[in-house]
Amino acid sequence: MTNQFAPDYIHTIAPYQAGKPISEVAREFGLDPAKIIKLASNENPMGMPESACKAAQAALTGDNGRYPDANGFSLKKAVSERYSVPMNWITLGNGSNDIIDIAGRTFAKNGDSIVFSEYSFIVYMLTAKAVGATGIEVPSKNYGHDLDAMLKAIREDTKIVFLANPNNPTGTFLEPEEIEAFLDKVPSNVVVVIDEAYNEFLDDSIQYDSTAWVRKYPNLLVSRTFSKAYGLASLRVGFGLAQPELTDLLNRVRQPFNTNAAAQAAAIAALDDVEFLKKSAENNAQGYKMLTQAFEEMGLEYVPSYGNFVLVKVGDDVDAGARVNLELLKRGIIVRPVKGYKLPEWLRISIGLPEENQAFIKALKEILV
Numbered sequence: 197m198t199n200q201f202a203p204d205y206i207h208t209i210a211p212y213q214a215g216k217p218i219s220e221v222a223r224e225f226g227l228d229p230a231k232i233i234k235l236a237s238n239e240n241p242m243g244m245p246e247s248a249c250k251a252a253q254a255a256l257t258g259d260n261g262r263y264p265d266a267n268g269f270s271l272k273k274a275v276s277e278r279y280s281v282p283m284n285w286i287t288l289g290n291g292s293n294d295i296i297d298i299a300g301r302t303f304a305k306n307g308d309s310i311v312f313s314e315y316s317f318i319v320y321m322l323t324a325k326a327v328g329a330t331g332i333e334v335p336s337k338n339y340g341h342d343l344d345a346m347l348k349a350i351r352e353d354t355k356i357v358f359l360a361n362p363n364n365p366t367g368t369f370l371e372p373e374e375i376e377a378f379l380d381k382v383p384s385n386v387v388v389v390i391d392e393a394y395n396e397f398l399d400d401s402i403q404y405d406s407t408a409w410v411r412k413y414p415n416l417l418v419s420r421t422f423s424k425a426y427g428l429a430s431l432r433v434g435f436g437l438a439q440p441e442l443t444d445l446l447n448r449v450r451q452p453f454n455t456n457a458a459a460q461a462a463a464i465a466a467l468d469d470v471e472f473l474k475k476s477a478e479n480n481a482q483g484y485k486m487l488t489q490a491f492e493e494m495g496l497e498y499v500p501s502y503g504n505f506v507l508v509k510v511g512d513d514v515d516a517g518a519r520v521n522l523e524l525l526k527r528g529i530i531v532r533p534v535k536g537y538k539l540p541e542w543l544r545i546s547i548g549l550p551e552e553n554q555a556f557i558k559a560l561k562e563i564l565v
């Protein structure tokens with residue numbers, strides 16, 4: 197399996213399995229692409245906000261032969277104002293996956309270790325492998341992070357701990373008190389990355405302020421994305437927040453032009469579009485009720501979720517996820533099998549528009565009842 201071109205650890209990487217694109221399912225199953233429903237990649241079912249779309253288009257009417265602002269001044273200024281943080285805390289990313297990757301390349305090297313939870317975002321494992329670090333996967337507790345066990349798993353050679361809150365693909369939530377107690381105990385030379393890709397979906401009653409932790413802990417990096425609640429998945433833009441010392445290091449490793457001009461402009465507009473964000477969160481809360489009520493009626497186990505998706509158990513055998521997924525695909529509904537996460541009996545359903553959720557529920561009933 198190995199060859200001369202790459203170190204052995206590169207050969208251990210299994211390429212990331214993205215949600216199936218609509219065009220591919222249309223081709224494979226002979227379906228009309230316009231009728232296919234995609235609930236597979238936790239994208240915003242409302243699409244890109246109109247405001248952001250206009251801003252991106254306007255950005256493309258200027259002189260596009262020029263490079264974008266390598267420092268993303270205007271977007272950083274907008275983020276700084278929106279989240280009340282200094283501009284020298286901000287690292288822009290080509291999606292927050294880029295922030296995760298930059299963190300891996302900045303803080304870890306071949307032979308080090310990186311700690312993350314079982315059933316957490318697979319990109320943490322991929323990041324560890326890409327730099328030749330050992331990925332230490334800590335068994336989960338009730339499908340979420342077991343922070344005590346994660347603390348114990350930290351070794352001399354551990355450079356990064358990844359937490360996802362809410363977590364993907366399980367949707368579990370860590371209480372702010374638990375996180376703060378964890379941050380107090382992590383050795384100060386270990387960088388903690390809190391991936392908050394789904395933060396904007398949290399109900400006001402449980403929302404918390406991680407920027408206060410960034411102020412307090414010099415070893416903390418918080419990552420955010422415009423791909424989910426802000427609806428900009430196609431443009432690839434996210435950011436990291438950390439004190440200037442970490443931010444300076446990240447910016448040494450970051451590609452100079454990692455966020456493009458259209459993405460920067462769209463993100464600025466999306467940040468201002470509070471109405472869109474509110475509507476996204478409302479649609480999500482309603483859709484969550486609709487899906488989970490149906491699961492309860494059908495007697496299906498699901499993991500209570502704080503994100504814009506729900507993990508549901510569709511059978512007891514190890515082929516259940518694949519079998520039900522295939523039946524859904526035949527009916528033009530794309531969801532996400534999570535066998536790669538060692539959850540072969542489960543499927544992850546992104547919350548869609550009401551009619552999309554309804555169509556999914558109808559299909560699932562046909563298949564299972």
Ligand SMILES: *Cc1c(COP(=O)(O)O)cnc(C)c1O
Pocket residue numbers: 238290291292293294317360363364391393420421422423424429432433434
């Ligand atoms: C979707 C997701 C991201 C965001 O990815 P982008 O690169 O910003 O599109 C990051 N972390 C988790 C856990 C996610 O589920």
